[in-house]
Amino acid sequence: MTGFDEGTTLDRFLLETTRSHPQATGQFVTLLQQVTLAAKMISARVNRAGLAGMIGATGETNIQGEFVQKLDIYANETMKRALEHPGVCGLIVSEEEEGPIHIPERFHSGRYIFTMDPLDGSSNIDVNATIGTIFGVFRRKSPEGEAGKLEDVLGRTGREQIAAGYVIYGSGTLLVLATRDTGVNGFTLDPSVGEFFLSHSDLKLRPSATTYSMNEGYAKLWDPRLAAFVDGLKEPSRKMTQRYIGSLVADFHRNLLKGGLFVYPATTKAPDGKLRVLYEAFPLALIAEIAGGAATNGRDPILDMTATSLHQRTPLVIGNTELVEECTAALNA
Numbered sequence: 001m002t003g004f005d006e007g008t009t010l011d012r013f014l015l016e017t018t019r020s021h022p023q024a025t026g027q028f029v030t031l032l033q034q035v036t037l038a039a040k041m042i043s044a045r046v047n048r049a050g051l052a053g054m055i056g057a058t059g060e061t062n063i064q065g066e067f068v069q070k071l072d073i074y075a076n077e078t079m080k081r082a083l084e085h086p087g088v089c090g091l092i093v094s095e096e097e098e099g100p101i102h103i104p105e106r107f108h109s110g111r112y113i114f115t116m117d118p119l120d121g122s123s124n125i126d127v128n129a130t131i132g133t134i135f136g137v138f139r140r141k142s143p144e145g146e147a148g149k150l151e152d153v154l155g156r157t158g159r160e161q162i163a164a165g166y167v168i169y170g171s172g173t174l175l176v177l178a179t180r181d182t183g184v185n186g187f188t189l190d191p192s193v194g195e196f197f198l199s200h201s202d203l204k205l206r207p208s209a210t211t212y213s214m215n216e217g218y219a220k221l222w223d224p225r226l227a228a229f230v231d232g233l234k235e236p237s238r239k240m241t242q243r244y245i246g247s248l249v250a251d252f253h254r255n256l257l258k259g260g261l262f263v264y265p266a267t268t269k270a271p272d273g274k275l276r277v278l279y280e281a282f283p284l285a286l287i288a289e290i291a292g293g294a295a296t297n298g299r300d301p302i303l304d305m306t307a308t309s310l311h312q313r314t315p316l317v318i319g320n321t322e323l324v325e326e327c328t329a330a331l332n333a
């Protein structure tokens with residue numbers, strides 16, 4: 001559903017789409033308004049990164065064993081600060097932090113559980129390539145007002161997310177938001193006004209597409225069935241082309257707009273793949289499904305998986321349904 005003209009502000013879109021829910025407390029709108037505030041701050045910092053001494057690594061590694069970039073820290077802190085005080089989150093979990101982020105006792109512990117990869121693709125910062133913030137939202141299980149618990153996020157399936165989205169910091173800054181009621185909509189930041197405006201309404205993935213995105217540098221570490229499938233894609237009759245940025249949010253976004261299949265598979269070195277269930281696979285799988293696409297872990301739908309640990313990884317096959325089904329079938333042949 002849309003019914004909104006391009007150029008509608010994100011604020012108006014949120015207020016009008018939640019007004020129809022009589023049980024709405026306003027917390028969901030506030031949560032998304034805080035996400036957009038943080039996104040504007042991160043976007044401004046990303047745009048000035050080369051000047052503001054924000055390029056480069058801190059010298060530390062995160063829980064994933066990856067080099068932490070200065071902008072990773074800025075993005076994580078900015079999102080946290082925006083979300084912990086307004087009384088809308090019961091717990092926040094971040095790719096950048098080992099444990100869950102509890103809401104300080106002086107603030108109300110709200111209805112929602114927020115999962116985030118504050119700055120995805122951060123190894124691309126130094127080369128000015130597109131990066132992004134990915135997020136998912138669950139309704140909490142424990143009572144509102146009490147401290148959030150790990151069980152509010154672990155033991156949950158991807159299907160339990162009530163919303164997901166991402167912000168890409170590229171040639172422009174765009175926020176894509178998906179809910180089952182409103183579909184998938186993209187809002188572009190007009191930096192001169194400081195507002196996000198509806199620019200991509202009701203995004204849909206057609207059944208098929210002609211782009212595939214995967215890091216073929218690892219092909220010798222793949223399951224031979226995947227290698228054979230990719231070889232088949234190269235038959236000229238299929239008219240396929242390949243695009244891979246190495247920033248999931250950017251690769252996913254291109255495929256959402258233009259069509260395509262993204263695969264980050266299991267390899268002999270990384271049998272569970274690289275991408276994280278809670279911060280990357282769950283949110284993007286929800287967006288893909290709402291847009292009419294699909295996402296699997298090479299066997300089952302991503303959204304049917306259960307989160308068993310905060311930093312759990314999964315192989316990811318995501319994009320236009322026919323290609324996802326073909327790739328998943330090839331992996332199980």
Ligand code: AFP
Pocket residue numbers: 066119120121122123124215246247248249264274275
């Ligand atoms: P960084 O945040 O360390 O740049 O990792 C990005 C990422 O998690 C995801 O955004 C990419 O799709 C994937 O890694 C790329 O990984 P490879 O370099 O192994 O292809």
